[in-house]
Amino acid sequence: MIMERPQADLLVRGARLLTLAPFRTEQPRVGPAAGDVGAIDDGWVAARDGAILGTGHGDGWQQYELTAGAVERQVAGRVVMPGLVDPHTHLCYAGERWDEFTTRHSGADYLAVLERGGGIHATVRATREASDETLLALTRARLARAVSLGTTTIEIKSGYGLDPDEELRQLRLIARIRTEAAIDVAVTYLALHAMPRGIERRDFLKAAEAMVGTVAAEHLAEAVDGFIEKGVFEPEDARPVMKAAQAAGLAVTMHADQLHDVNAAAFAARLQARSADHLANVSADGMRVLARIGHTVAVLLPGSAFFVGYAPPDARRFLAARVPVAIATDHNPGTSPLEGMPAAIALAVTLCHLTPHEAIVAATINAAHALGRGQRTGALVVGRRADLLILETDDERDLCYRLGAPLVREVYAGGRRVA
Numbered sequence: 001m002i003m004e005r006p007q008a009d010l011l012v013r014g015a016r017l018l019t020l021a022p023f024r025t026e027q028p029r030v031g032p033a034a035g036d037v038g039a040i041d042d043g044w045v046a047a048r049d050g051a052i053l054g055t056g057h058g059d060g061w062q063q064y065e066l067t068a069g070a071v072e073r074q075v076a077g078r079v080v081m082p083g084l085v086d087p088h089t090h091l092c093y094a095g096e097r098w099d100e101f102t103t104r105h106s107g108a109d110y111l112a113v114l115e116r117g118g119g120i121h122a123t124v125r126a127t128r129e130a131s132d133e134t135l136l137a138l139t140r141a142r143l144a145r146a147v148s149l150g151t152t153t154i155e156i157k158s159g160y161g162l163d164p165d166e167e168l169r170q171l172r173l174i175a176r177i178r179t180e181a182a183i184d185v186a187v188t189y190l191a192l193h194a195m196p197r198g199i200e201r202r203d204f205l206k207a208a209e210a211m212v213g214t215v216a217a218e219h220l221a222e223a224v225d226g227f228i229e230k231g232v233f234e235p236e237d238a239r240p241v242m243k244a245a246q247a248a249g250l251a252v253t254m255h256a257d258q259l260h261d262v263n264a265a266a267f268a269a270r271l272q273a274r275s276a277d278h279l280a281n282v283s284a285d286g287m288r289v290l291a292r293i294g295h296t297v298a299v300l301l302p303g304s305a306f307f308v309g310y311a312p313p314d315a316r317r318f319l320a321a322r323v324p325v326a327i328a329t330d331h332n333p334g335t336s337p338l339e340g341m342p343a344a345i346a347l348a349v350t351l352c353h354l355t356p357h358e359a360i361v362a363a364t365i366n367a368a369h370a371l372g373r374g375q376r377t378g379a380l381v382v383g384r385r386a387d388l389l390i391l392e393t394d395d396e397r398d399l400c401y402r403l404g405a406p407l408v409r410e411v412y413a414g415g416r417r418v419a
């Protein structure tokens with residue numbers, strides 16, 4: 001009897017392979033695992049129908065037979081690693097904010113700009129005025145650039161509509177992008193971004209709470225977000241909206257303690273939020289609650305600290321408390337116009353003091369956990385989606401060292417080449 005060999009339709013071999021495989025069970029990485037990229041020299045990864053079949057080193061790949069039309073890559077001298085996961089973006093908007101960019105120098109100024117009807121409000125005006133076609137084209141172009149820079153899973157928030165009808169339009173457009181995209185798109189309804197003009201706070205909060213039901217019924221988003229910040233929305237404003245989201249089966253996430261400590265981290269942790277994002281001003285108490293409850297991933301956004309000019313979050317505090325850390329671009333036209341995860345990785349090392357390997361964990365598997373996808377992507381493990389990158393270097397530390405270098409050579413999502 002002839003034993004048939006398993007068939008692979010994608011084989012990448014001879015690589016410095018970063019598997020990001022878990023020590024034991026899969027969970028957000030803390031402790032020694034927070035800096036372990038699972039490197040294998042002369043490594044290979046095989047996939048079939050978009051899922052990983054196996055990884056190993058040397059000539060172990062010979063156990064597979066290649067299908068007709070299989071992609072086989074010999075990549076000696078290159079790093080192969082999981083595709084990057086960007087768990088926090090505001091990709092769907094119209095209008096750039098160059099004037100504000102050139103005049104703003106501090107975090108406090110950002111709230112002053114907002115107060116005067118600039119900031120988010122400027123983007124809200126431009127986005128409302130843009131047609132569906134224009135918004136789709138702008139968002140598709142930004143998504144394509146993210147993919148070319150190695151992103152294979154991305155979160156996209158609404159939030160530039162503010163009033164419920166306009167939010168609904170933007171969510172439907174993002175949902176369309178999700179359907180057609182070559183990579184995995186996680187949609188979030190940013191219910192509480194800023195107070196729109198000409199409406200009572202109480203009425204706005206009620207309308208946002210009601211919208212959560214529509215969003216869940218139409219499957220427009222998988223999570224609900226709020227900007228919990230001094231003078232914007234306090235935890236008590238957000239509670240009914242977040243509770244409504246959870247009652248409707250949606251995850252919750254929050255912009256928390258970015259510019260001021262408003263106890264948003266503890267609020268997010270107690271609600272079992274999927275992630276708490278920014279956290280540049282999280283208090284010692286907030287950190288303790290995050291660590292004690294242990295469910296919420298801290299998503300640090302160094303691009304925003306870099307562009308706005310406030311003190312970035314110190315990742316060492318989170319790691320010391322064993323709070324899992326992820327990073328994201330926070331791509332948006334006002335406070336973080338940076339593109340692509342390699343720049344976020346570099347800034348996370350230089351500004352937030354992650355080691356290069358901790359930044360890679362934060363940009364792959366921990367970012368996947370921040371999106372509730374820790375079992376699906378973020379690591380090269382049997383059965384997961386074949387989301388992987390081939391880098392134009394033999395040392396992954398180049399991602400943070402050679403800032404701005406075009407290091408991402410090939411991008412595969414679900415086993416298919418997408419860039």
Ligand SMILES: [Zn+2]
Binds near residue numbers: 088089090255330332
């Ligand atoms: Zn944001």
